[in-house]
Amino acid sequence: MKSLVTGPAARSAALAAALIAAGSPPAALAQQAPAAQPAQQQPAAPAQTAPEAPRGLSESVAAVVNDDIISTYDLAQRMRLLIATSGVQPTEQTLPQFQREALISLVDEHLQFQELRRVEKEQKIEIVATDEEVDEEIAAMARENNMSREQFLGFLGSRGIGVDTLRQQIRAQMSWTRWIRGRYGSRLRVGDDQISAAQARLAAAAAKPQYQISEVLIDANRVGGMQQAMQGAQQLVAQMQQGAPFPAVARQFSALPTAAAGGDAGWISQGEMPAEVEQVLEGMRPGQLSQPIPVKDGVYILYLRDKRAGGGATLVNLKQVAVAVPQGGDEAAARAKLEAIRPKITSCDNLEQAAQGVEGVVAGDLGEAEVADLAPQFRDAAERLQVGQVSEPIRTGAGLHLVAVCGRRSAGEAQMDRDQIENRLFSQQLSMIARRYMRDLRNSATIETR
CATH class of the missing domain: 1.10.4030 (Triger factor/SurA peptide-binding fold)
Known part of the structure; x- marks a missing residue:
């Protein structure tokens, strides 16, 4: 009591x-x-x-x-x-x-x-x-x-x-x-179904805008009610407008797990924040600090650091194994080398190893690029191949190439792998448990x- x-x-x-x-x-x-x-x-x-x-x-x-x-x-x-x-x-x-x-x-x-x-x-x-x-x-x-x-x-x-x-x-x-x-x-166990659901949400939101934000949540239960939370948030916004650093304010006043990182929540997509917060985000511009945003359990303050539009463009990450062959040169020997290497490439991880030691052969990472911007010969392979697959030898003006597709994503999709998603979900669950624990201690x- x-x-x-x-x-x-x-x-x-x-x-x-x-x-x-x-x-x-x-x-x-x-x-x-x-x-x-x-x-x-x-x-x-x-x-x-x-x-x-x-x-x-x-x-x-x-x-x-x-x-x-x-x-x-x-x-x-x-x-x-x-x-x-x-x-x-x-x-x-x-x-x-x-x-x-x-x-x-x-x-x-x-x-x-x-x-x-x-x-x-x-x-x-x-x-x-x-x-x-x-x-x-x-x-x-x-x-x-x-x-x-x-x-x-x-x-x-x-x-x-x-x-x-x-x-x-x-x-x-x-x-x-x-x-x-x-x-x-x-x-705590973050199940594969939870991770898959989060990945599906990210994929579905890939064509929609994403926001890089810093956040503060004033927990109404902790400070004595929504009125106190709103008053406190209003005062903090006024102070940050006058020069108080957002990271320092977040560390001292925010009830979110991101407080330890100065409120840095990274890139978020639609569906990851309360609806009231997303509605405000849609009207903000980079570099802008929000006014207090009341939500179910407290009051948010946001700082929009950056914003990027979604889109239907596809980005691929490519690796290659190549042999230089001048125009008009004999391709037979080069093709034989690549055909011998190709079965040894079981994934993008061992591509360089499979080509190692073969005379005249170079292998490496081509990085990430939009499919539409690739050379026509590479574009065809990038569109046809699944992630992890390797092309037949491709002829360009420089020589012959094996191209492997190592990753594919929509242009607007936040780049979060399974481990990052799992860590975020784990932190959110642990933070919720800690807040409930403290609420019970206060109530008793x-x-x-x-």
Whole structure:
């Protein structure tokens, strides 16, 4: 049973005094992984040094989670960390969102640690990340930002962020991810029928437009309802229009599995997103940031990085084995060599090996090309042959050739192989399980905010 007690607004004013001048991070920290930003964004304002917390701001209880206390100091520290790593400028308008997100994150972490300790005790296993593992992750974060560990922690310290605050967040993320993957990862099975269905959808959408997007989803269940999700999304859009990097915002605020990659969802086709989202995408142009898009369980924000039209054109990937024969030259010897090699080619993978060591014979990859753009002799073979088949010797002005068709796709089709499709479906299923797990923990907990 969950009990929620809303405290006075005075705490926000006190925290505002402590955080309003926290300033923005360097571009390197805000963009921990390369990703395009909306064209209308402007560079963030130069970083400012955070002031010391104002005197008179006493520490008190911000929330209680199943008898675990979250202090106002913990809350202020987490807000500072969010500000430093999201690129969103702290203002009187955005501070309530920072406070809400920071408090939700701290509550979730307490629930996660309580659950992990329970599992460790019952099953006699170790799940929680060690100090050494946390230190390795901090060192990796520093390297990603082209800093030494000391410089990275110094940057956070200059904004009033204690290292224990960062360590706690990292430990929670690492431990919870390990537990979810350990408990459910081995049980999840992405069936051949699911992969085939996804491939069929991609093939059906090949003639339709595709979109390269970055995404953020504000989970309404997590933030307290659709109204809060919409308000939060509107504030984030306003901040990104003023220069907050989309990747940094996605990492801190998105509930999707793509958050770890800065919101990068890659190329998507029709049918992969909610209908409300696809309707907006159809009217967007590359470089454009969407307004908040309400969907069933939350609110989306999209950044359209690129767009490509579908079409009926067919692309083929070809390999060849060739023997140079000048015009008017004797073809018999060259033809005999190719006819001897042809039965040995069982697939595109062993084409070069089959031709290896034969004098005067060259073999290699011709790359991908549109069928209509091929030379007439090659075009005929590309149209007739199935993937994996090899042609009879073909005469061109340069000589004789064996041509193998190694791949075929529609021009608009997203290039995703079975492994990529399986990984995407697996991540989506695991993310859904993790969100339901957290929802159940919240619903069964006693949570009081003051």
